[in-house]
Amino acid sequence: MGIRGELFTTEVQAENRTYFFNVKENRVGDVFLQVVESKNVDGAGFDRHAVVVFEEEMQKFLQGFNRSLDFLEKNRKERLHLRQARSLHARGERKTIVRKK
Helix, strand or coil: CCCEEEEEEEEECCCEEEEEEEEECCCCCCEEEEEEEEECCCCCCEEEEEEEEEEEHHHHHHHHHHHHHHHHHHHHHHHHHHHHHHHHCCCCCCCCCCCCC
């Protein structure tokens, strides 16, 4: 077992953040996933936020995560269209914004 009960860890580098996915075991044997977002704060240290999901709740957590991901993927084009239309409107150009239902 690794440091502080770590069973597995992996990280994902994003533009200005790092996400750590740590599978850990506590002192009483409960296994959980800890997702940590770490962001450099102007060279003065790191701002960290964590979410803990216990093993027995993982399927429910993943169902919610997957529903959110599906929503993002299905609505990506519409959001881009709306963003472009708002940008044109802010510059004084006219364009009709149509939302799909």
